Amino acid sequence: MTVRSPAGLSDDAIRAASIEKYRHRAAGYDSTCGPTWPIRERTIALLDLQPGQAVLDVGCGTGLSLARLRERVGDEGCVYAFDQSPDMLRQARDRVATAGWRNVHLYETPAQGLTLPAPVDALLFHYTHDVLRSPSAVERLLACARPGAAVAIAGIKYFPFWLAPLNIWVYYKNHGYNGAPGELRSPWDRIAPRLDGWHLTPTQYGMGYIASGRVRA
Template sequence: MNRTAPLLLAAAAGVVLAWRRGRHAAAPPTLGPDAVRALYDRAAPTYDLVAAAYALVGADRFHRRAVEALALRPGDTVVDLACGTGANLGRLARAVGPTGRVVGVDLSPEMLARARRRVGRGGWATVELVEGDVRQFAFPAPLGGVVSTYGLEFVPEHDAVVERAVAALAPGRRIVVGGLRRPARWPEWAVRLGALVNRPFGVTRASEGVRPWRSVFRHARQVAYEETLGGAVYLAVAAAPPAAPPAP
């Protein structure tokens, strides 16, 4: 394990816990869609400021790697599930170019309001933002890519979402899902600290049993899997099956 990881988490914890003390409602062990929406609506005004602390543990590199792993092409249509305030949107817009399309989906109107401001500042005319539950989202098809970072952990039905996403991909195109997981090599005190740091974002010890990467590899062909931060963060990359050969 990287011995600096717990120290970096502790540094981030100082910022996050200061924000948390200003909140009176603790996150419940498990969150339904209404609770997730309410939590992120409350968090939205300070979300980007708090999230900036995660630059200490490579958040920017993580988002860049997720978008690069999609292997997007100019003109592609790509969907960002649970896009939040839009951390991936600029990179996605640049990857698909002026003839492409980027669709960001999120449950929280307040988070999307901040994403819209980011899109406006960036001048990304190809970005479309959709307020809605990813469980009901109608994927456009064929897609050049689907990405979700730190989002599917809040969706108990993520397997069905991933299955529909893969079905909407053009043959051979990629889905990339990344987020938090329980690091097998961390000592218990570090795991508890990580859960505490991420509690304002709705992550609890109950999240440890949520494993979206398994759904990604169940419904698509595995391309790559990597872990960072001593196994606390994962990135799963898979490709839709190739087109079936024409019948003789």
């Protein structure tokens, strides 16, 4: 059965568009992430990771979050990370090999098909709009976490109505990074109802957000 997003595109079509975009974007990706580095740090901090825990980096891209996640779970913990883009994941693999991390495990797979050896204690969604908009991806990822697992999300959204004219720019900014670039009013609305203790803070004058919750038991 073909799974369609509410935007009318199939998951497969959205994924193919995304993989193609990252084929061109991967080489320069890291150099664009400086301005959002504090957001990455804040989002990871919300997971409140403890030594020995297992965390999943959803759509890990080039692996920019891996060092911080690994630092927090320590040698006895475990970092799982996946991405569907071979071009992005290649850089993550190089990062892991260079650092010699033995407890960071990378998977080249769509979110919709991920399987892990054991349920994780925490899920990080850092700028993973397409994944959050796919009901089957959200379902699969929540199934990879234990009840009560911490979830932290950062991403882009539309400005509030009084800055609405700027949303054309927000749409085109998001377009460069996603197979299904729309649905920016409340990009979290497929996962938020599945979490306890949902809390959202707008960032970047309202064109971004950081949110957290816990996987419902």
